[in-house]
Amino acid sequence: MGIDVSVLDGVIKKTIKAVESSKEQIFEIAETARHEYQNIQQELQEVRDTIGEVISQVDELDLKYRQARSSLMMVSRDFNSYTEDDIRVAYETAHDVQIDLLLAREKETNLRKRRDDLERRLRNLGQTIEKAENLMSQMGIVLSYLMGDLGQVEEMLATAKQHQMMGLKIIQAQEEERKRVAREIHDGPAQSMANVVLRADLAEKMLKNQQVGEALQELQGLKEMVRLSLADVRRIIFDLRPMALDDLGLVPTLQKYIQTFEERTELHIELTVFGKEQSLESSFKAGMFRLVQECLTNVAKHARARFVQVKLEFQPEMLYLVVKDDGVGFSVEKIQRSGHSFGILGMRERTQLLQGKMEITSAPQQGAKVFFQIPLKGD
DSSP states (O other): OOOOHHHHHHHHHHHHHHHHHHHHHHHHHHHHHHHHHHHHHHHHHHHHHHHHHHHHHHHHHHHHHHHHHHHHHHHHHTGGGSOHHHHHHHHHHHHHHHHHHHHHHHHHHHHHHHHHHHHHHHHHHHHHHHHHHHHHHHHHHHHHHHTSOOTTHHHHHHHHHHHHHHHHHHHHHHHHHHHHHHHHHHHTHHHHHHHHHHHHHHHHHHHHTTOHHHHHHHHHHHHHHHHHHHHHHHHHHHHHOOTHHHHTOHHHHHHHHHHHHHHHHOOEEEEEEESOOOOBOHHHHHHHHHHHHHHHHHIIIIIOOSEEEEEEEEOSSEEEEEEEEOSOOOOHHHHHHHOOOHHHHHHHHHHHHTTOEEEEEEOTTSOEEEEEEEEOOBO
């Protein structure tokens, strides 16, 4: 049976519009939840600080109350030895301290209830944010899939079963990367720029008030903050796709990346290259760079290693990559059985996209070695 592509196109466009609208609404929900999450975090910290102060106050009042009761007992035992004023003061003091102590304890109880309620709301909001982010990621996958070229739909449908899973994995990886970059920009440069605006306003007020020395110090701090923000932006750009891959090639880019990675992690990394780098496809160079990047990131996060060897060997039709560390190692069978090592899963999927093979050798306290065998693809 033939397929009316125009009808299918119309249905997909309507679906895309509905999904985009839903994605925007979910984004607004997530942003509202994040804002409330930050406010509750701040309020929770204030409540915790107040609880600490009230507990100290309760302890102090409890001590005063015991002392007042002791004085009152002395007056009661030797009633005739004290004046009416002494007796009245003893009773009033004990009574006043008792009232203050009861109020302080009630305040502590209410604050603890408020703290527990805020912690519960914070957990619920965290779950809401996580669900919204996952849903947006899934919707992004659906949108990317729906917005593909429909010019050859009949032909695409004939081969869709074979490529569906691989295509979805690629799109999901893209969405996860976009989410990661968005978080890095939000938590890094975006926060820094907001601080720059606030400190610039402060410097402006200082200058208006003739506080030149203080203003200069503030401007020096601004300069350093902007420099660090620029470094963050450059790092994010480099992580997205090192421009040196196209300009210099795979090996020089890896040398530069490894040098920066050593400075950031205090790992000692030795890069050894055998053979001569050939003219390679841009996507192939990017894929190989990501494999090295993911291996080194896993080592830095989990291996507790001091030394890493990275070996590249160029053969006429094959590229071999070995990444070996002297870290704590792990049980390969246990990791594969659990299926929770997303770093290893990501490397396996990337290796499959490059039509290559990947092998892992490791054992507890014996370091780890990852071996890749990738068919070469020239320009």
